[in-house]
Amino acid sequence: MLEHDIWWQVYPLGAVGAPIRGEVGEPSHRLRRLEPWLDYVVELGCNGLLLNPIFASVSHGYDTLDHYRVDPRLGDDSDLDHLIGECKARGLNVVLDGVFNHVSRSHPFVTERPDLIAWDGDEPRAWEGHGDLVELDHSNPAVADLTVDVMCHWLRRGISGWRLDVAYAVPTAFWRDVAARVRAEFPDVIFIGEVIHGDYVGFIEESTLTTLTQYELWKAIWSALKDTNLWELAHAIDRHAEFCSHFIPQTFVGNHDVTRIATLVGPRLAPVAAAILMSLPGAPSVYYGDEQGFTGTKREQFAGDDEVRPALPDSPADLSPLGEGIHREYQNLIGFRRRHPWLSTATVEVTSKSNEALTYRCTSGQRWCDVRVDLERASVSLIADDEAIDVG
Structure with a gap:
């Protein structure tokens, strides 16, 4: 399935306008605000919805409080069930974001199940210096049992796979054990490991995850x-090319953790970046709004992610007409990818x-695609078999 996937990635708390800090109370059924966007996703050419955290948390979603409960700022189980059903009706697979490296310092585990937490003396071990996030003890088999149970719980509800947050910080043997146990019930499950740098091929071989985030290509x-x-x-x-000889990398030019591509390279070259993404091997994702030329800067400070995780309008009809040009480019490029x-x-x-200027050729048996990138003209030409398209 991975070789046919093109995901539209969404940071739900931001996209539906949920407050990132401060709200506690009864469920607010904001997750349903994504439903008007599903036909838009299909028309864009994507066949999957990659959702960042949706589980109960303290603030941004990665400080989990309960892996079995939808964040009340987004709604409840019925809202997620409804969204999955609407996605399935449109042929969209759903992948959820699983945070299994750490939990919130406020998680009940810290006091009720301290055996599941990694400790430095009398203090829970903070993840990478973040005092509000504490690491799970991956040497404890009970943590693997928990991870398998959470994954299977939501797979039984109809999702297709998991993005594994900071997978690089978890022992590969842990992932290998978990993946094997989950695949025993769900053989086609997709595991996308978040890996920033290092030995990509070795990580995949040792962990047996399906794929990982190709940050090297994104940066380049x-x-x-x-x-x-x-x-x-x-x-x-x-x-x-070397990575692709071993697995299908998950490729992207934008996600919830980085400055928007239109901000990094400017609106003139943003379609060029998209053309490179869609013409190279891999399993590409489009971060919501990149296909409309959204801008935003990631900052290393409190609330530094907020600008790249904005609210969507109520429906695609409310989008600014300024994004129409790049949206058409994305549709053309994804359509080209779908035909090849x-x-x-x-x-x-x-x-x-x-x-x-740069040229490269993609081949598979007798099939071929020639790509020429021209920065002076801010253009890319793609010629495959008997079809040619130009971007820029």
């Missing part, structure tokens, strides 16, 4: 376009490179 795309240095992108594509699904598992080779 925006950096090469911003600095007019396509040598950097050529190097990253060569490395990407073999690109997800293709072999890619750089054929020429300079600071301002």
Whole structure:
């Protein structure tokens, strides 16, 4: 299934306008605000909805309080069941964000199940210096039991897979054990590990996860376009080709943790970034709003993520007309990808490179696609078999 997936990634708490800090009370059924966007997702060309955290938490979703309960700021189980049903009716697979490395310091485990928590002396171990997040003890088999149970609970409700937050911080043996047990009931489940850097191939082989986040390619795309240095992108594509010979990487030019692509490279080059993404092998995702040219800067400070996790309008009809141009480019590119699904598992080779121009060829058996990136003209041409499209 992975080779046919193109996800629309959404940060639900932001997208539906939920307060990130401060609200406590009865469920507010905001999750249903995503329903008017599902036809838009299909028309864009995506066939999956990748949701960032939806479980009960203190603030931003990654400080989990209860893995079995929908965050009351989003609603309750009935709201999630409804959303999954509406997605299935449109052929959209749903992937949820699982935070199994750490929990909120306020989680009941800290006092009621301290055996599940990692400790430094008398204090819960803080994750990467964040005092409000405490690590789970992955050496305790009960933590693996919990993770398997949570995953299967929601898979039985109709989701297709899991994004695994900070997967790089969890022992690969833990993931290998969990994945095997979950696959025993759900053999087609998708596991997307969040891995920033390191030995991608080794991580996949040791963890047996389906895929991981290809941050190397993300960085090279925006950096090469911003600095007019396509040598950097050529190097990253060569490395990407090696990764692709072992697994299908999860590719992107934007997500909930990074500055928007239109901010990084500007509106003129944002479609170029999208064209590179959609022409390279991998399983691509589109971060909500990137296809409309949304801007926003990630800042290393309190509330520094808020700008890249904005609320959506009530419906696509309320979007600004300023995004129509890049939206059409995304539709054309995703349509091209859909007509050439073999690109997800293709072999890619750089054929020429300079600071301002780059060409590469993707092949699979007798099928081929030639891509030319021209930064001087801010354009990309894609020629595959008997079809050609131009971006920019």
